[in-house]
Amino acid sequence: MRAMSEARRPSDGLWAFLRRELRPKGKLITPFNVITLALMLSGAVILFFRFTRGLGAVTNLSQDFPWGLWIGFDVMTGVAFAGGAYVLTFMVYILRIEKYHPIVRVTVLNGFLAYVFYAGALLLDLGRPWNVVNPIIGNSFGLSSVLFLVAWHFMLYMMAELVEFSPAVAEWLGWKRIRKVLAGLTVGTVILGVTLSTLHQSALGALYLMAKPKIHPLWYSEFIPILFFVSSIFAGLSMVIFEGSISHKVFQTRVGKHLAKSHDDILIGLARIAGGVMFVYLFFEVLKLIHGQKWQYLHGPWAAWYALEIVGLVALPMVLLITGSRRRDLTMIKTGAVLTLLGVLLNRLNISVIAFKWYAPVHYVPTLMEVVVTGAVISAELWVFRWVVNRMPVMGPDPDWAEDRAVSTDAAAPAGAGTGS
């Protein structure tokens, strides 16, 4: 009766089904495809040289500036942007705020892919990437390093997000029993995932605690871990707002009815939460300045740069998000979300790249090739995201047999919704 749920069912054997699903859907020649494909191909060529001739061949990294764009943007910023997953799973599965249930899956998928691709981009930056397994297998645990925590957390959290998302995969494949088992794991995994996230979001900041003399005093503080954690909450929520409003349009036909009707309300609710957290963050920033007696640095170009980040890209979007949610103005909310994302991006880049060794006469500037590789990583993530969303029940509708996920809406549920084939 309903074509969408039938297409998902592997009626003619698993392999035939998978082969069919691997084929592209929709038009091949679109501006998005052309641009991202070009980026990925150039990225592949650059990475070939990076792995055959070393980092120096394609990047501006040096002994003075060992961490550049790939760490500052891909890892630091990417992981902060992926924070929406732990915030939302916490709200839905622990606090039981059912309102946000319809966007949990898409957010978890986004978080998972962000970790795989952006944290995965860490491998590009490691001189000997195969050594990445050492802290896991115990060849050299490196127990005294923050990176030990980061390595374990990244690995465990990726697995946790995969388990959180796995019921969607089981629904796609039509595995009813396995889905039941996987769905039963969700709450436990969420608790683990939230714990891991709070720790490694702040641990990424803690990495910079050992670079105290190298980071401009306006950005350095012993509270960096707390600031990283708090900012990951509103960074993640802003990403959910931004990404949600785009994919809501792009994947229109894949949006289930629960999400379709509550989407605006969800964005408004998220904007309110993000705005509230930003208010707390601003307070911490003020406290940071006072506690470190940093007002002496509040003059000159660096102070202006700092003010741009804090006033222009935290305080202003906070006002936009809160006002937007009060007036139910989605344009204002989306503008606020974009500015917030820029603010978090600027903050992470300031700490890791821009205000890092601000005193050095020659400063690190990424090469075009570094930028292209970053673009290629983002493109690859978007391709995988699109592939999954177009095939699995990510934004709904669920197959009829997966009933427990459906949100009850009394009279609104049209008759016959539960009787489809």
Add this chain to the structure above:
Amino acid sequence: MDFLPTKGIEYLVVIGYLLVLIPFWFVLQGGRRRQPAAAAARTAPLAKVAEGLRGWFRVPEGVHFHQGHTWAVPEGGGVFKVGLDDFAQRLVGPPDALRLPKVGTALREGEKGWSLGVGDRTVDLLSPVRGEVLEVNAEALDDPALVSADPYGRGWLLRVKVPQPDAALKNLLPWRLATAWMEDAANRLSAAMSPPLGAALGRVLQDGGIPVAGIARQIDPEHWDRLAAELLLTGER
């Protein structure tokens, strides 16, 4: 004296922040309550009547309303389920017959979509969306009273394939805004029942009563036409 520049100021800032947090919390929570308050102020003269009607008409989540008191729910893939809303249902009462378009008929938004037979008169209703009829609710055709019993559920009427679902939704009133609009319609209904019509009806609303199910049955044809034209928008064609 080293104390003051560091800890002292920090404590003052924390106290100041906690004080600011109180009004901030109200600002953060505030937005929602405003709208109903404003709506209540606007309808103040009819407050008593409106009070009796509040919550009387069901406005379920996720349903999009057409001004002519019909509804549409997107089902994905450009398919919409449509029917008539609680207000229309209460206005006309349980219909005796449904005259629904055949599968394949092209509907136009805002034009006559189908009609209900109530006693010896026909009530036309507007189609909330433009598109092609995919399916007709056979159950409702067999038992027209379903429309009255469960207007948003088993009493749905048609499934329509809509070519531009986004544009279609923009023309409809989302459920969040529909409560105020239905109350407004109820107020207009009560206003329409001023003496000339009221005489035909007997006293209903002015006594603090609520609209009797099937007002249409009790109004003489001339008044009915006027009421339908105003409330179901069918008189404008």
